[in-house]
Amino acid sequence: MKKTWWKEAVVYQVYWRSFYDSNGDGIGDLEGLLLKLHYIKDLGADVIWLNPMYQSPDKDNGYDISDYYGVMEKAGNMETVERLITEVHNLGMKIIMDLVVNHTSDQHPWFLESRSSKDNPKRDWYIWKDAKDGKEPNNWRSYFAPSPWTLEEETGQYYFHSFAAEQPDLNWENREVREEIYRIMRFWLDKGIDGFRMDVINLLAKQKDFRDAANPYDLSYLGNNPGIHEYLQEMNHEVLKHYDIMTVGEIPFVTPEDGLLYVGEDRNELHTLFHFQVADDMPSWDMLRYKEIQKQWYEGLKGKGWNSQFLNNHDHTRQVTRYGNDGEYRVESAKLLGTLVHTMPGTPYIFQGEEIGMTGVLFEDISDYRDIAMKNKYNELVGRGEDPVQVLKDLQPLSRDNSRTPVQWDDSENAGFTSGIPWIKVNPNYKEINVKRELETQDSVFHYYKKLIALRKENEVMVYGDYADHSDGQEELYIYTRSFGEVTWLIVLNQSEETNEVKLPEIAHGTGKELLLGNYAEIPEGDSEDKLVMRPYEGRIYRILNKR
Template sequence: MKTWWKEAVVYQVYWRSFFDTNGDGYGDLEGVIEKLDYIEELGVDVIWLNPCYESPDFDNGYDISDYNSLMRKAGTMETWERLLSEVHKRGMKLIMDLVVNHTSNQHPWFLESSSSKDNPKRDYYIWKDPKNEKEPNNWRSYFAPSVWEYDERTSQYYMHSFAVEQPDLNWENAQVRQEIYKMMRFWLDKGIDGFRLDVINLLAKVEGFPSVENPNDINYLGNNPGIHDYLQEMNREVLQHYDIMTVGEIPFVTPEDGLLYVGEDRKELHTLFHFEVADDMPTWDMTRFKEIQARWYEGLKGKGTNSQFMNNHDHTRQVTRYGNDGEYRIESAKLLATMIHTLPGIPYVYQGEEIGMTGVHFDSIDDYNDIAMRNKYKEEVDKGSDPQEVFESLLMLSRDNSRTPIQWDDTDQAGFTTGTPWIKVNPNYKDINVKQALADPDSVFYYYKKLISIRKENPVMIYGDYKDFSEKDENLYVYTRSYEGITWLVILNHSDEKQVLSLGKGLDVAGKKLIIANYEDVTGEESIQRTALRPHEARIYQI
């Protein structure tokens, strides 16, 4: 079935690192408004805005203390309403990032819940008695050695899947669910176009909270019985009544699990982020990546919609982690874009990706804000591990790799702020910035713009069947997308060396027509059988 959200390209705005208009060192919603023309020029359809709700900001806004108001750092409700209006005025849509697995420990619900065992809101969160004078079980949280925090006042533990400051809501409580649905309607009635739902598969907990054999493998936190009842109820009560897009952040899933969340007959969510690439593939592995793509394509084909991304605010920038951010940065950034925008699913662009921004490598743990990284560093050093070794082991997957400010130009602080930025700017901003990209017709930016406009005009990129012709090749990725008699051939050399292309049987390229290439001198006239592809070369042909 054709829908607007399947045809969308989504641009993620991590607003605190986007553009600062008041000099406090934090990006703000006013800054997003000021740069909307830039986002519009790229050609994207949907802006995904990271959380900007009221929050003490222990985890960059993912610890919400008031769902119905805005964080002062971000701006006022009036500014937010102007942002929504300006986004719509430009023909784009806005989806909000929403966290309903947990709140801040400063949310009024939790302040009441923790005040006494007989408070009416006690059951809004998950409280348990100690077991043998210790934690109720051996579960580990994402950010800490235990999911349990002891509360002296009431002599019980509360559960937090993330930081101590982020207590998990008790979704078994029908009143909690109704409060959440009411809040979702509040934003939808303001006119937003959907939600990105943070760790949405963690809402249901394992019945009885039993200890596990291997607490470090934390997949017991997600996909538990009852989760689909909650999401179907959410859809029934809220989501189905609006013409919106919903994308769930869903770790620990296979295509079989994923289909339960996004199957069009399931009435839950539209699409999902799975993490078989971004979480489970630490460095580039071509054969593994192809195998993941094949399984997800077959698993969702004709029944549900995937998402395509390789970086976001939680994952190192793709050109650094999965490409070559040195000699072939520009070619590599364009190749990765070609791949993400032509594989089956909705493509996401993380701010700065469109100019080929790279991951950062700071010198000291003190330069990093990432609560997950800092907690892990402290935990390992406290065990007696060498601080420098621990620091270096955490560098590649630090969430701050992708959180440095957008590099707007080559002036002080990359034109992001007139103050001191909340996190240091990547030192390479003098060479990599928006001003330079917009002045260069062959930049990564204009390549993205062209790819996105091609996708808009050619349904084959959205609805086309997918077939891989290069399964076992460790460097080349060659696949087709076919739809209504039209076939496109995508050829990618994802390596630092020249590779000779040998096309498989069943590919007739006699009447080929070049659609786009990331090396300027490709004309479309050259033969492609037995062609030597240059490092990180990407081409798309109609055949």
């Protein structure tokens, strides 16, 4: 396994519109990010992942791009981007940008040309099909709508969109499309960015015949189709291999065996990936399932490819609310989940606000939500006659807006995020949970994350160490080791509201152990050489001494 900077990095995701507003328009911006760069540096992150800031009508918060060479006015301008890249590098960090090339905005000049007539030169840049029996070409669904097909009245054909109708999919079979995408990638890499997070990159290739799905609600037919690896290998050959960069693919619907095809070091495609066997397929905490997922991915990629570790991002509810305890044990739980992510094999990701234990939110009315996926689903279900109150209640827990409320900087109005009216409401708990308080409190979540990140930087065992689970079948306890050379670390986590007695694995029997980090201030009475007493949501990292 090769050692590389991106394997050793800790990535901090900036959803800029909710990060910090510098001009009082209620929307975070890149100037606001520039003002807070030292905060990210102080935390210890190495890489900033910046969500899309390209020119966009903003129907899906920037994931509908109308000009890949332009910058959304809400975010800033090209001069701001260039200054941001320079300042990030001056601080010894790197920056990667979202690459959204499965689809564009329906306002992109390419699509405006494509939809204008059947014989337009750019007609084949997108996917157009005739009606089938007077209806949509097949029975598929999209992520954001009941059908991925929208009828263009003037030409009488349907265009395909995996997401919203305002996000038509590009036709990657068209060589001209691919060459233009490669030009765009070179443009930004030549600006000095350090890589890409590639949005739904495994959706680029489509099923050739667009046949009906046996179960249209299982959207896996949208991804991992024949031709995808040829596209990515071509992308690597044409662009990626010529730069010292980091690439991470957002790749749903994959097993470890599939994932290795994308990130295998001998495959010449991508460096690492986000799979979603946790975030998409585990709506609430399931310890046994989580252990199984980690074991399968570790064994599937060991020595051949690289994983990413995360429990939340801009599309998934904040981890302490979804997978932890955001009430009585919010602080302990936030630290435990951070410990879990940062001690697992792979590159850890921090989503803005996670490092202070920010929580999800429950807005009282659908009008307070901005998530296009949630609002479309709400309208679909209510349109069928379902009870609006119950529909809202059912959709709230996994709404993407749970993670998109503004970063809570202090306890002033609007959590110090903006002097204007925020584009989405601030979480009401900002008086208690905010950066200012975290920085002033020595045992805060923030300061714990700093220690956790520093440990990873100083100890290769956290990056390259072998992984072994020693708690198979235990539903509340997670006990595992990381080993590298002569060094072995033991991680013990009690994901429970109850105090649990832990019998240590044989590897720790009769040996000394040094506590490197724990999320409680003091160790309780009752511990012995082969037994620990773990309090609710307690996590500890030990170095095993005198290893047998």
